[in-house]
Amino acid sequence: MKLDVKNIFKKIREFIAKDIQLKCGFYGIILLLLVVIFASGLASHNPYDFGPDILNRIGQNGHLLGTNNMGQDIYSMIIYGTRTSLKVAVISALISAAIGTLVGGIAGYFGKNVDQFVSEIINIFMMLPTFFLILLIIALFGNSIVNVMIVIGLTTWPSNAKLMRAQALSLRERTFVKAGTAMGESRLQILFKYIIPNGIFPVIANTTVGMSNAILTEAGLSFLGLGDPNVISWGQMIYSGKAYITSAWWISTFAGLAIVITVIIFYLLGDGLNHVLNPKRIGRGGA
Template sequence: MNIKKIIDRAKKVIINDKQLMFGILGIIFLLVIVIFAPFISSQDPYYFGGDILNKVGENGHILGTNKMGQDVYSMIIYGARTSLKVAVISALISGILGILIGGIAGFFGGKIDQIVSEIINIFMMLPTFFLILLIIALFGNSIINVMIVIGFTTWPSNAKLMRAQALSLRERTFVKAATAMGETKSQILFKYIIPNGIFPVIANTTVGMSNAILTEAGLSFLGLGDPNTISWGQMIYEGKPYITSAWWVATYAGVAIVITVTIFYLLGDGLNHVLNPKHMTKRGV
């Protein structure tokens, strides 16, 4: 199959699934903001000392200023970088852990599967957000710690999906044939099981990115975010005391979170439709 045919099929799939199309367009929009932030922003978001609590459009500030004189519009632009960084890195950690742990449990089975399944069940019973709060309180609230702890506490859902895929795939004819030809279990796991069972995990991980953004915003709103990093949650936290007198400080950051989370949900849901085996067979993908 040549590149042109692959591109044509991808275009057909994207056009036929509106959720996926809007999700991809939204991601492109966010990436443009992140890449060209220095050119899109009107001022340095880290600059203190300007006019405090300027209203929307006052003194050249498109969305006003906060209590420190920082330009809210520029902070929104740079806050997108933080949100996408948290979403991508935490989702990668969660996805890689889930794929490896779930794949090993489902493929090898037996005692390994029983132990891993119990660990997954324990993690899924724990109140994740409160566990994150505890870890952040113990090890600090730097943005790196936030990303790592979100990734390490959200892998069980990916592991369950990968385990279910591995349980099904290990009974397929091509896996049996690979075993008969003398390939090792590790070779089969990484050559056949994971590549063929990864698609539901990809869709779930994309949805998990939106949850990571909400988690980071929630931590910042509670005052547990990184104070040295501009983030939308931090903006809401700082604007909370001024919600009646300077509503713009927190409101626009909240709108940015809603839009970004919606984009990731659309992308994840669209990928879930497209990567569903029944959907792929029906459309001949």
Template sequence: MHGTGTLPSGGLAANPRASDAEDRAAAAALGAERAQAAQPEPDFWPNVHAPDAARTVTADVARLAPVGRRHALLVFLSNPTAVAGLLILAVVVGAALAAPVLFPDDPLEMAGRPLQWPGQNPRFPLGTDALGRDVLAGLVHGARVSLLVGASATLAGLLAGILVGATAGYFGGVVDDVLSKLIEIFQTVPGFILLIVLVAIAQPSVPAIALAIAAVSWPQVARLVRAQFRAIKEKDFVAAARALGFGHGRIIFREILPNALPPVIVLASVTVATAILMESALSFMGLGDPNVVSWGSMIGTGRDLLLTAWFLSAIPGVAIVLTVLSLNLIGDGLNEALNPRRGGEG
């Protein structure tokens, strides 16, 4: 009996200890589960949160982030040479717009006695040429022709260059190879010789000259746009646009093109200046529109009188120099304002 009494008492004494151990194990397991649930999800990019990495990323974003329109305008206006170029161009554009009001008569008609020097006659502040035409009237009317040819040729060249360069840079592959060869073919031909041939075939006129200059200038735009598209199409936001199901047209014109425009805008200002020089050279050679007066035709008319009436060529020549200089100064200012790297450095 004692043995049988001892066994139950021993079993009763052992059971509380076992139950306590089980309770402690269950509590420990529950605590481990709660601790694991409270822990954040594993970070697959742990280095991003490091202080050095955060500073580096912040600096890079501040340096490479696209500048806003307001900031770009402030940077441009803070550049004295760019503002000077803008003022010179504003004077030229103002004179061109006011030409029909200031000189309503045909600038190609005889207005007074031939070969009057500047300041000799108050009616003709800049004198008259060998045919008695007012030099000042020809100067302001010539500004209309030069600016019209420069702007229209640049616009047509930009449209063609952007379409070709965007298509080649975005699609790549065979399309890129074919369009790149086409660009190279146009660039192997000397530009001014091709321009003379095109104008001679189409007969000299303002529209023909503008289109011929555009046919010569579009390859530079296409190469620049192609390079921009090849770099930008690999960005994350383009991949996100593809993942959202956007079509090629939307991705090209609404996602990539706005980010590729800043260097194109800078190139456009230089292209306008080049177009004005090309038109002046054609008019100087007698391939300009004979029905209008331009700065190049005025220089060509006065080249036979350089020894006796040098002002006939000098005055329109100075107008060309100032206009081209102003466009180049504006181009430099736009480059500084629209270039994110320069903006970050400043």
């Protein structure tokens, strides 16, 4: 069975045109990507510079959103923090999607003892308190941004695995899969040629939502002081500004708003993709 990619992209364009939720998510992501690409041009100051203007209010001395206790420009830190958040979101979600897709596809397609064994592993991971596990791993191996991205990806794959497993259980009974088996194709060929490509769509939608969860997780770690001190992060901005919340509220407030807006954008996009990439809506294509 061949994927009708043109038909899928056509349906996505149609949904973007008429679905306000997906449209907001799509254009929101475009806006975030533009901020990431043109961050150096959009920022009014170098966010890593410590200046003499300490705790300046909004608009004071040319600082659009004020400064923090170290004299750093809040507006520029928000702009550069977008890079950190999107990097964490994309890389950790891709790690989660890759592991979940492979594990779920193997469990669902091979079935029997393999499915039972893998399902038990998935259930064990889903029962673990993920955030506390992340805290433990970060405490043991360090809080660099690379470690944060990897550990988030390695602890959030079970939901993708369950989705892919459900798709594989259904797809392995389809005629085109049985035809591939009859033609002598190996199990691995069928898995990567038919099962995963045709069952990946719910995983894509779930991965998009998972990006928002990754942003929240990184912000939570940074707020607890476990983020990477060498990069600018919205969570770290909230952490550093909590001591000045009554006298310099702008340090934490704007970083918190940036997190909320970004998470909402990813949720809107993920939920919209969940509608458009629903297997029942996608054309079956030709055999």
